[in-house]
Amino acid sequence: MAHFTKATSVKDWLNQRLAVEKVEKVMASEYWIPKNINFLWAMGMVLVITFALLLVSGIFLLMYYVPTTEEAFYSVNYTIMREVDFGWLWRHVHGVAASVVFLIIYIHMFTGIYYGSYKKGREMIWISGMLLFIAFSTEAFSGYMLPWGQMSYWAGMVITNLFAGGSLHADFLVEWIRGDYVPAQAFLGRFFMLHVLLVPIAILGLIGLHFAALRIPHVNNQDGEEIDFDAESKKYLDGDKAGSKVMRFANDFMSKDMMVVGVYLIFFFYLVFYNYGFAMDPVNFDPADGLKTPAHIYPEWYFLWSYEILRPFNIDLGLALFGFAQVIFVFLPFLDRSPNTVPANRRGKAFAIWFWLMLVNMIVLTAMGKLPPEDPYSQVGLVAAIVFIAQWIALPIITSMEKKV
Amino acid sequence: MENNSRRGFMGKAFGAVAAVGAIGSLVAMKKTWDPLPSVKAAGFTTLDMGIYEENVMVTEKWRGKPIFVLKKSADTMAKEKGNAAAEARNIKVGDANFMVAIGLCTHLGCIPAFKSEEEGFLCACHGGQFDASGLVTKVPPPRGFDIPPFKIDGNKLVLGEVGPEYQAMKDNGVTL
Numbered sequence: 402m403a404h405f406t407k408a409t410s411v412k413d414w415l416n417q418r419l420a421v422e423k424v425e426k427v428m429a430s431e432y433w434i435p436k437n438i439n440f441l442w443a444m445g446m447v448l449v450i451t452f453a454l455l456l457v458s459g460i461f462l463l464m465y466y467v468p469t470t471e472e473a474f475y476s477v478n479y480t481i482m483r484e485v486d487f488g489w490l491w492r493h494v495h496g497v498a499a500s501v502v503f504l505i506i507y508i509h510m511f512t513g514i515y516y517g518s519y520k521k522g523r524e525m526i527w528i529s530g531m532l533l534f535i536a537f538s539t540e541a542f543s544g545y546m547l548p549w550g551q552m553s554y555w556a557g558m559v560i561t562n563l564f565a566g567g568s569l570h571a572d573f574l575v576e577w578i579r580g581d582y583v584p585a586q587a588f589l590g591r592f593f594m595l596h597v598l599l600v601p602i603a604i605l606g607l608i609g610l611h612f613a614a615l616r617i618p619h620v621n622n623q624d625g626e627e628i629d630f631d632a633e634s635k636k637y638l639d640g641d642k643a644g645s646k647v648m649r650f651a652n653d654f655m656s657k658d659m660m661v662v663g664v665y666l667i668f669f670f671y672l673v674f675y676n677y678g679f680a681m682d683p684v685n686f687d688p689a690d691g692l693k694t695p696a697h698i699y700p701e702w703y704f705l706w707s708y709e710i711l712r713p714f715n716i717d718l719g720l721a722l723f724g725f726a727q728v729i730f731v732f733l734p735f736l737d738r739s740p741n742t743v744p745a746n747r748r749g750k751a752f753a754i755w756f757w758l759m760l761v762n763m764i765v766l767t768a769m770g771k772l773p774p775e776d777p778y779s780q781v782g783l784v785a786a787i788v789f790i791a792q793w794i795a796l797p798i799i800t801s802m803e804k805k806v
Numbered sequence: 807m808e809n810n811s812r813r814g815f816m817g818k819a820f821g822a823v824a825a826v827g828a829i830g831s832l833v834a835m836k837k838t839w840d841p842l843p844s845v846k847a848a849g850f851t852t853l854d855m856g857i858y859e860e861n862v863m864v865t866e867k868w869r870g871k872p873i874f875v876l877k878k879s880a881d882t883m884a885k886e887k888g889n890a891a892a893e894a895r896n897i898k899v900g901d902a903n904f905m906v907a908i909g910l911c912t913h914l915g916c917i918p919a920f921k922s923e924e925e926g927f928l929c930a931c932h933g934g935q936f937d938a939s940g941l942v943t944k945v946p947p948p949r950g951f952d953i954p955p956f957k958i959d960g961n962k963l964v965l966g967e968v969g970p971e972y973q974a975m976k977d978n979g980v981t982l
Contacts, residue, residue, distance in 0.1 A: 559915060576841060577839055579841075581841050582845075583870030585870060587845065591839065691870045694916040698914070716913075716948065
């Protein structure tokens with residue numbers, strides 16, 4: 402056994418047993434962040450805070466929610482919304498956060514693409530981040546089932562139908578996923594489990610991986626500059642704080658981070674209190690009915706771009722392209738063949754156009770996915786979907802021709 | 807050396823035990839997600855075909871899905887005459903002729919509405935149309951309405967059970 406001495410203070414007592422000072426240094430005060438960054442670098446902390454809001458509001462919702470097809474709808478719309486004091490608050494926080502978290506994820510993703518934060522040693526940050534995106538998508542979808550309204554039911558029907566694989570007609574697989582011929586009790590029960598236990602555990606594990614992936618390559622900076630973190634942190638600790646290119650994670654970086662978080666939270670709670678409607682589809686305020694389809698079935702806004710890639714094609718091609726769109730972002734670090742780790746605008750015309758076109762095109766796909774599938778929206782959607790696919794095919798070619806800057 | 811080979815043996819022995827356990831638990835997990843016996847037992851619906859009126863579309867329920875039942879008039883039958891695809895889908899119970907089909911659009915699973923004046927179905931989701939025999943008259947649906955497994959039992963129709971008439975339809979590719 403290690404040698405222990407009589408503790409001189411509570412801190413010393415903890416230090417001897419848990420090395421709290423060392424942990425604090427490793428995790429915070431001597432975890433180094435470049436100074437050359439902007440507010441977009443705070444999106445990680447904004448996401449952590451949003452996840453915390455989801456977790457806390459979810460815990461309170463979980464205490465009254467009843468996961469049966471008979472009672473789910475009323476436990477949400479009557480018990481939680483009308484009987485439980487402040488029940489509406491938890492529900493609106495949960496619903497708004499579930500929507501806003503995707504907005505921040507997309508900003509975080511496109512920041513990463515713009516500044517080349519997935520390149521040369523940072524591949525695992527990108528890959529773990531995209532795995533988080535998939536886990537959050539699963540979490541959002543499974544959560545959407547729980548109020549058991551019309552949109553829950555029909556979204557569950559349409560999405561589980563995708564597993565039949567179009568012309569493969571793998572109905573046995575669909576029935577296995579549902580545990581029934583249509584979404585019913587078995588389906589609700591298992592999606593409830595996924596939403597409150599299995600997927601959150603996966604998310605927590607992936608957040609750990611995402612943070613761990615940052616430690617060795619460190620956070621990127623506005624110029625993609627390769628910083629010698631050992632030399633710069635030594636300079637900082639030796640007293641040349643102004644001359645060093647890095648700062649402490651806490652409290653230096655955190656203080657700015659939390660400033661952005663503060664502004665974000667004001668925006669967030671403005672939405673929760675005054676503008677929560679966008680996160681609450683009116684169709685979902687009708688109880689689930691397997692014998693009545695809503696006139697227009699569409700997913701939440703954050704899934705619209707990939708839904709629009711599914712829609713304009715026949716079922717098999719649509720499914721194949723939808724699958725492509727779902728996974729292709731994961732492979733970005735390997736499809737980008739250029740050695741340059743600099744902002745998109747400084748990498749030459751080709752990649753700059755690629756980046757901005759991708760951003761605009763995903764907004765177009767999102768807008769078209771929301772509109773009914775009529776002329777001219779379906780033509781615009783078709784062109785946008787083809788452009789999306791073409792861009793990914795072109796990416797390795799244009800980046801391998803890129804000049805070193 | 808001796809220790810190493812002992813460790814190697816222990817490692818392999820554990821690996822074998824763990825593999826058996828892993829396969830066993832995967833089987834258990836897969837089976838746990840299968841539809842329950844009560845769900846499967848409730849998968850049959852018996853329809854008394856004597857109660858339907860001509861040209862009145864009735865929606866029944868089988869396995870949670872809407873089932874369209876339409877008793878065809880002599881007029882409709884005359885129109886269908888010569889149309890092999892439509893005749894192949896006809897279900898004859900006693901003297902009466904029926905269209906019985908799963909009432910979900912084969913495109914993305916919406917429920918089309920019956921328009922009695924046009925003697926056909928219109929899907930509001932993406933504009934697909936079907937005629938009174940369940941065949942597609944306007945895309946996007948890739949094929950006519952699917953026909954549920956059925957067995958003719960006197961004047962009754964048992965949905966969920968495979969009778970010779972249904973088997974013939976399936977073999978001939980009339981339905982999936």
